[in-house]
Amino acid sequence: MTALLEVRDLSVVFDGFRAIDGVDFTVQNGELRFLIGPNGAGKTTLIDIITGLTKPTTGSVVFDGRSLAGKREHERVRLGIGRTFQTSVVFEELTVLENLDLAASFRRPLWSLLARRKGVIAAVEQALETTGLTDLASRKAGVLSHGQRQWLEIGMLIAQGPRLLLLDEPVAGMSSDERSRTGELLTSIAKDHTVIVIEHDMEFLRRYASQVTVLHEGKVLIEGSVDEVRADPRVQEVYLGRAREEAAHDAVS
Amino acid sequence: MTAVLEKPTQKLAPKEPRQWKGAAVFVAVAVVALVVMPLVLEPFRLGLLAKYLCYAIVALGIGLAWGQGGMLTLGQGVFFGLGGYAMGMYLKLNDAGGDLPDFMVWSGVEELPALWAPFGNPVFALAMVVVVPLVVAVALGTLVFRQRVRGAYFAILTQALAAALVILLIGQQGLTGGTNGLTNFFDFFGNDVAAESTQRGLYLTVAIVLGVLYLGAWQLVRSRFGRLLLAVRDGEDRVRFLGYNPATVKTITFAISAVMAGIAGALFVPVVGIISPALLGVVPSLELVVAVAVGGRFALAGAVLGAVVMGYAKTYFSEELPDAWLYLQGALFILVMTLAPKGIVGVAAALRDRVRKEASA
Numbered sequence: 186m187t188a189l190l191e192v193r194d195l196s197v198v199f200d201g202f203r204a205i206d207g208v209d210f211t212v213q214n215g216e217l218r219f220l221i222g223p224n225g226a227g228k229t230t231l232i233d234i235i236t237g238l239t240k241p242t243t244g245s246v247v248f249d250g251r252s253l254a255g256k257r258e259h260e261r262v263r264l265g266i267g268r269t270f271q272t273s274v275v276f277e278e279l280t281v282l283e284n285l286d287l288a289a290s291f292r293r294p295l296w297s298l299l300a301r302r303k304g305v306i307a308a309v310e311q312a313l314e315t316t317g318l319t320d321l322a323s324r325k326a327g328v329l330s331h332g333q334r335q336w337l338e339i340g341m342l343i344a345q346g347p348r349l350l351l352l353d354e355p356v357a358g359m360s361s362d363e364r365s366r367t368g369e370l371l372t373s374i375a376k377d378h379t380v381i382v383i384e385h386d387m388e389f390l391r392r393y394a395s396q397v398t399v400l401h402e403g404k405v406l407i408e409g410s411v412d413e414v415r416a417d418p419r420v421q422e423v424y425l426g427r428a429r430e431e432a433a434h435d436a437v438s
Numbered sequence: 439m440t441a442v443l444e445k446p447t448q449k450l451a452p453k454e455p456r457q458w459k460g461a462a463v464f465v466a467v468a469v470v471a472l473v474v475m476p477l478v479l480e481p482f483r484l485g486l487l488a489k490y491l492c493y494a495i496v497a498l499g500i501g502l503a504w505g506q507g508g509m510l511t512l513g514q515g516v517f518f519g520l521g522g523y524a525m526g527m528y529l530k531l532n533d534a535g536g537d538l539p540d541f542m543v544w545s546g547v548e549e550l551p552a553l554w555a556p557f558g559n560p561v562f563a564l565a566m567v568v569v570v571p572l573v574v575a576v577a578l579g580t581l582v583f584r585q586r587v588r589g590a591y592f593a594i595l596t597q598a599l600a601a602a603l604v605i606l607l608i609g610q611q612g613l614t615g616g617t618n619g620l621t622n623f624f625d626f627f628g629n630d631v632a633a634e635s636t637q638r639g640l641y642l643t644v645a646i647v648l649g650v651l652y653l654g655a656w657q658l659v660r661s662r663f664g665r666l667l668l669a670v671r672d673g674e675d676r677v678r679f680l681g682y683n684p685a686t687v688k689t690i691t692f693a694i695s696a697v698m699a700g701i702a703g704a705l706f707v708p709v710v711g712i713i714s715p716a717l718l719g720v721v722p723s724l725e726l727v728v729a730v731a732v733g734g735r736f737a738l739a740g741a742v743l744g745a746v747v748m749g750y751a752k753t754y755f756s757e758e759l760p761d762a763w764l765y766l767q768g769a770l771f772i773l774v775m776t777l778a779p780k781g782i783v784g785v786a787a788a789l790r791d792r793v794r795k796e797a798s799a
Contacts, residue, residue: 257678258679259678259682259683270676279668290662300661301660
């Protein structure tokens with residue numbers, strides 16, 4: 186296996202606050218990696234840096250042997266890095282099919298986009314099937330439920346044909362049914378893609394994760410299998426302890 | 439596999455009759471515009487309609503840039519003016535027949551400025567009608583959209599551009615005719631520009647150009663590019679993560695709208711007989727945006743309809759209640775933006791749906 190993504194000595198400072206503080210992070214080709222950590226640990230910031238949304242203060246990100254420094258967001262997508270967002274953003278005025286079709290068409294030369302879409306591209310058809318949205322293909326994305334939107338976003342990501350998928354809390358706000366469906370979706374995607382998933386949900390992690398990286402206060406706390414990570418006393422202290430507090434807080438509010 | 443492929447295609451099938459209906463409406467409007475209007479309207483009224491249709495071409499571009507692409511452009515007068523002056527310069531040189539244009543003589547200019555010389559060639563002048571707005575729009579778009587300037591900032595920038603062009607035109611009296619602009623045209627490609635037959639021909643030309651540009655814009659909106667444009671309007675930042683550069687999409691669309699305005703300006707000059715700073719500054723630019731909003735900015739037909747309706751309204755109220763027009767226009771804009779953001783077209787569609795609902799109930 187070769188490293189698809191190599192993050193070296195990465196730091197980012199927001200107004201004196203070190204959101205990411207000297208992170209080294211490597212993901213191998215074909216891996217499914219979970220990224221966990223309490224709120225403010227820097228998980229989303231790390232993804233933002235990899236995808237070009239945030240500029241690092243120091244350090245480097247190398248994708249497939251190529252440095253990403255100076256590359257803009259859409260250029261990184263063209264290299265094969267795709268992502269979803271915590272709050273799913275789909276184009277509500279477009280149909281499910283059109284959303285997926287746009288996602289699948291970015292490699293076409295611009296002039297060829299001036300033609301009307303005829304039929305359905307294989308990649309789009311595949312994404313519809315994988316996400317189970319075939320029956321909703323001609324509905325506007327604005328009418329979808331929260332879970333369906335997340336799936337559409339994952340579907341758009343698949344339709345892009347990326348080499349590295351970054352999913353930011355794909356099951357946040359989902360019902361338990363939707364969570365298991367998303368988990369299955371994730372498992373099937375991970376078969377032939379390299380995937381990094383940010384997730385808060387411990388139950389979800391237990392069921393679907395193998396390799397886990399724990400971030401804490403902008404640093405990598407530990408990296409290993411789910412069991413190793415769960416058994417680590419530091420993780421229990423900073424993450425699980427915090428999760429219990431959060432759960433208690435949620436129960437109160 | 440094939441079953442999956444057929445499903446969405448079948449679901450898309452019901453759209454077909456609607457497209458036929460759209461085509462039928464287009465043909466009907468074309469027949470009215472090309473056959474009925476020239477027969478029914480007296481020359482003066484036909485000239486007015488030709489003027490409104492010129493504005494409708496600009497409005498079509500605004501509909502594309504603003505309604506479809508989310509770029510509120512308050513300075514389309516700039517491109518309208520660039521096209522208009524290119525045409526006006528040719529007509530002046532043509533009328534002067536080798537001498538200096540009249541206004542230059544009055545301003546004490548003794549030699550034809552170098553900027554003017556090539557405009558004596560009609561092919562060059564007509565090419566500039568398209569090229570100058572295109573180059574200005576691409577340059578502006580590339581600079582501005584790359585830096586992610588958008589929304590109100592973009593709107594203010596375009597408006598400032600319109601104001602700046604007016605100042606420039608007025609300041610360069612000897613070069614541009616100053617406040618008076620370019621006027622007193624006699625010959626239009628071998629025809630007396632004021633003759634009834636020439637004006638009828640011009641009206642038909644304007645109507646046909648509008649129709650062709652409308653079909654082009656319609657095709658654009660329905661293409662993948664059109665879908666992408668909507669996506670840029672509704673979520674520019676998300677579009678980047680689909681692998682597209684929104685700046686390119688916006689620049690192309692803005693350039694198309696600018697070229698439309700340029701063509702409209704060039705047609706406007708022989709139709710109305712003048713191009714001057716007052717016709718392309720901030721106020722006329724804003725009036726067209728208001729017209730597009732009133733007609734319905736999210737539909738190309740709404741933009742065109744708005745320009746024609748507001749053109750007639752302006753003429754009517756300026757004749758009957760000259761003081762009230764400005765207030766009425768402002769009030770109409772506020773009403774539309776707050777109560778009917780989809781404009782006349784949106785209200786009509788809502789009424790149609792209600793009637794259908796009651797009929798089926």
